[in-house]
Amino acid sequence: MNRPSWTTLAPIVAIVALVPAWFAHPEGVVLGLLAVLLVGAVLAAVHHAEVVAHRVGEPYGSLVLAVAVTIIEVGLIVTLMVTADKDASGLARDTVFAAVMITVNGIVGISLLVGALKHHLAVFNPEGTGAALATVIALAVLCLVVPSVTTSQPGPEFSGVQLAYAAIASLTLYGMFVFTQTIRHRDFFLPVEHGQHTPTVLSSGGGDSFEHEPVDLDEDGHADPPTDRAALASLGLLVVSLVAVVGLAKIESPAIESGVAALGFPQAVVGVIIAMLVLAPETIAAVRAAARNRVQVSLNLALGSAMASIGLTIPAIAIASIWLDGPLKLGLNQLQTVLLLLTAAVAILTVVPGRTKPLQGGVHLVLLASFLFLTIAP
Known part of the structure; x- marks a missing residue:
């Protein structure tokens, strides 16, 4: 009889531990053990999301993790806004x-x-990636920059009508992109080979495949594709993992806030920690895909998560604000706006050629380091 793998046990143990911890106030060693279970639940979510994604195929698979990340993000933001001792607007x-x-x-x-380091050049489809990037930029400016320059409400806030419009516009843009990615121009978001800018899709009756690619598309040793039973089991365990991640992160959040305050860091660092936590599954999955020379999948995951983070989170927060007390500050300050616009300009130049050298990856990572540094020391 085969023993259950750790990816099966981790979410189950995490959810079992979450029940008593939710009604208690764990400290010290117990809090540390819960943090370990939180990491295990995140890693398990990666595995099960990849199994489901592999079963449904690209680009649908990239949407699985994007939606999963959004669920975690919205859950954490709302719970922290409700329970935070400090201003969480x-x-x-x-x-x-x-x-x-x-x-x-x-x-x-x-x-x-x-x-690029492993395969000399990182090759992807500029049409699909450019469409995703354009949608991310439009969403980011509309929801994060515009509130700082509107005049109906004092401060970096939308009025009620403006917030409703931003939520509807965000959902519209996200819906249009999903339609484009999964139905209208699905081929623009499929992995490409070196020397190509569009994938060669072969009609096989049972799905899409690529010329000269091995049958095991993810090269991870798993059955290709997983059976319906395995995919449904992973889907259930993915849901359990996500619930465990949100719940355990909620329990860990007071310690995070106390640690940030003790270090003398700005309150914005809490938001950075939340984002890094919920994006851990995407990051791991994207790096794995890039190592297998499937950079297009990595970019689908990255830009899809950015898009869902704005296009789905902002409408959810807008609805939640009906019951939340206090203002909802969405507008960026001048420093944040400059970093966003610089990121947009660099990303456009990165995407246009459809292939990159290691330099472009390094430029983006330096911009990330600059963002982290300037968040801590604005």
């Missing part, structure tokens, strides 16, 4: 902005660097 802005910077600079940067 800017938490949604800080978390969403951090998610954009981490995905567009961090995940994209490390994926391009790994892909």
